[in-house]
Amino acid sequence: MKIGVIGAGSMGAGIAQVAATAGHEVYVFDSNAAALERAQANLLATLNKLAEKGKIDDPTAKAIFGRSFFMNDMAAFGETGLVIEAIVEDLAVKKAVFKQVEGIVSADCILATNTSSLSVAAIASACQQPGRVVGIHFFNPAPLMQLVEVVPAVQTSHEIAKQAKLLIESWGKLVVMAKDTPGFIVNRVARPYYGEALRILEEGIADIATIDWAMTTLGGFRMGPFTLMDFIGNDINYTVTETVFQSFFYDPRYKPSFTQKRLSEAGWLGKKTGRGYYDYAEGAENPIAQQNKELGEVVFARILMMLINEAADALYWRIASRDDIDLAMTKGVNYPKGLLHWADEIGIENCVHMLDALHTEYLEDRYRCSPLLRKMARTKQTFYGKQG
Numbered sequence: 001m002k003i004g005v006i007g008a009g010s011m012g013a014g015i016a017q018v019a020a021t022a023g024h025e026v027y028v029f030d031s032n033a034a035a036l037e038r039a040q041a042n043l044l045a046t047l048n049k050l051a052e053k054g055k056i057d058d059p060t061a062k063a064i065f066g067r068s069f070f071m072n073d074m075a076a077f078g079e080t081g082l083v084i085e086a087i088v089e090d091l092a093v094k095k096a097v098f099k100q101v102e103g104i105v106s107a108d109c110i111l112a113t114n115t116s117s118l119s120v121a122a123i124a125s126a127c128q129q130p131g132r133v134v135g136i137h138f139f140n141p142a143p144l145m146q147l148v149e150v151v152p153a154v155q156t157s158h159e160i161a162k163q164a165k166l167l168i169e170s171w172g173k174l175v176v177m178a179k180d181t182p183g184f185i186v187n188r189v190a191r192p193y194y195g196e197a198l199r200i201l202e203e204g205i206a207d208i209a210t211i212d213w214a215m216t217t218l219g220g221f222r223m224g225p226f227t228l229m230d231f232i233g234n235d236i237n238y239t240v241t242e243t244v245f246q247s248f249f250y251d252p253r254y255k256p257s258f259t260q261k262r263l264s265e266a267g268w269l270g271k272k273t274g275r276g277y278y279d280y281a282e283g284a285e286n287p288i289a290q291q292n293k294e295l296g297e298v299v300f301a302r303i304l305m306m307l308i309n310e311a312a313d314a315l316y317w318r319i320a321s322r323d324d325i326d327l328a329m330t331k332g333v334n335y336p337k338g339l340l341h342w343a344d345e346i347g348i349e350n351c352v353h354m355l356d357a358l359h360t361e362y363l364e365d366r367y368r369c370s371p372l373l374r375k376m377a378r379t380k381q382t383f384y385g386k387q388g
């Protein structure tokens with residue numbers, strides 16, 4: 001099957017590399033000639049590097065490059081079985097492109113969007129055959145990240161969603177199915193990792209280095225929240241939070257933080273600008289964690305409880321299955337354990353107590369315990385089997 005990709009930016013180029021590596025002829029279209037040139041040159045450089053490191057052999061590298069075509073029109077999409085769109089995150093622009101591409105592709109071509117935050121239903125509504133439109137959400141960098149969220153819209157036919165899942169699995173990816181709701185699984189469930197860390201900082205309970213230390217050393221997370229936000233970019237991370245907050249009709253659980261907004265406005269975007277929560281200049285002095293175990297445990301437990309609550313609520317609202325929620329967080333963002341597994345280990349009743357203690361303290365809706373956890377505690381259930 002031939003694959004089309006619209007947009008030769010970071011995501012489009014990465015997705016094209018994945019599809020070409022899986023053996024497909026790939027046609028990449030971008031409205032910007034410079035983006036096409038850059039993507040083609042980057043692909044060549046990446047493949048050469050992989051060959052140098054011995055990860056692939058020379059003929060394979062050449063073959064992958066040889067079946068990747070970079071074009072300034074969409075004519076070749078007439079022969080594709082799947083077109084994945086990865087252009088600017090703007091609903092009006094995406095809808096216009098979907099309308100246009102549907103006039104070129106064959107009747108059985110699947111049309112997919114890589115959107116992170118827009119409604120797949122809204123994008124599909126631009127098409128004559130909205131049943132063939134599906135969300136296929138890769139993570140950055142697409143060639144390295146194992147997880148892909150497949151997101152059927154309300155209009156998507158069951159058959160198309162199934163085909164999309166099977167095809168992406170055949171590319172060696174781990175696919176989870178998610179409901180067409182803001183943030184899908186990962187970008188929703190992960191919000192408290194940043195948001196609660198920021199809240200703890202803003203309240204003066206602990207400083208950035210101590211919070212990062214607590215989450216890595218005591219919690220086993222690969223990167224502390226502030227190091228991770230600096231790595232992702234405070235502009236990008238802030239925008240995702242703000243979009244999720246707005247899309248959830250301003251649910252206080254997702255409320256963005258002024259600290260991060262100001263950092264963004266100041267241009268302290270993180271590693272990429274040399275300054276974020278931390279200073280990345282050579283020889284810069286950065287805060288050192290107070291390795292106070294008692295404080296660290298408080299910080300870790302609070303952030304973890306908010307993550308568990310979010311994961312439980314995603315299950316409660318049927319955003320995804322239990323297994324897919326846990327897989328998404330362990331494979332998508334490398335959490336040390338699935339959050340629902342973790343809840344079982346801690347004990348559902350204990351989770352409810354800790355969340356209720358936060359709620360009692362603050363009397364904010366942000367700390368409301370998921371009805372699912374409360375019901376499970378009452379009926380003595382666990383996520384992965386009955387207790388006792």
Ligand SMILES: NC(=O)c1ccc[n+]([C@@H]2O[C@H](COP(=O)([O-])OP(=O)(O)OC[C@H]3O[C@@H](n4cnc5c(N)ncnc54)[C@H](O)[C@@H]3O)[C@@H](O)[C@H]2O)c1
Nearest residue numbers: 007008009010011030031032035086087088089115116140
């Ligand atoms: N960057 C991420 O971490 C990430 C992760 C998952 C999903 N996404 C989503 O993937 C999409 C692309 O993101 P990105 O980071 O690759 O963006 P990017 O800015 O790197 O690339 C977008 C590309 O689309 C091209 N483009 C814009 N409008 C176009 C049009 N009308 N027709 C053809 N080409 C057009 C631009 O020239 C640019 O090359 C967005 O929907 C984004 O939300 C991004």
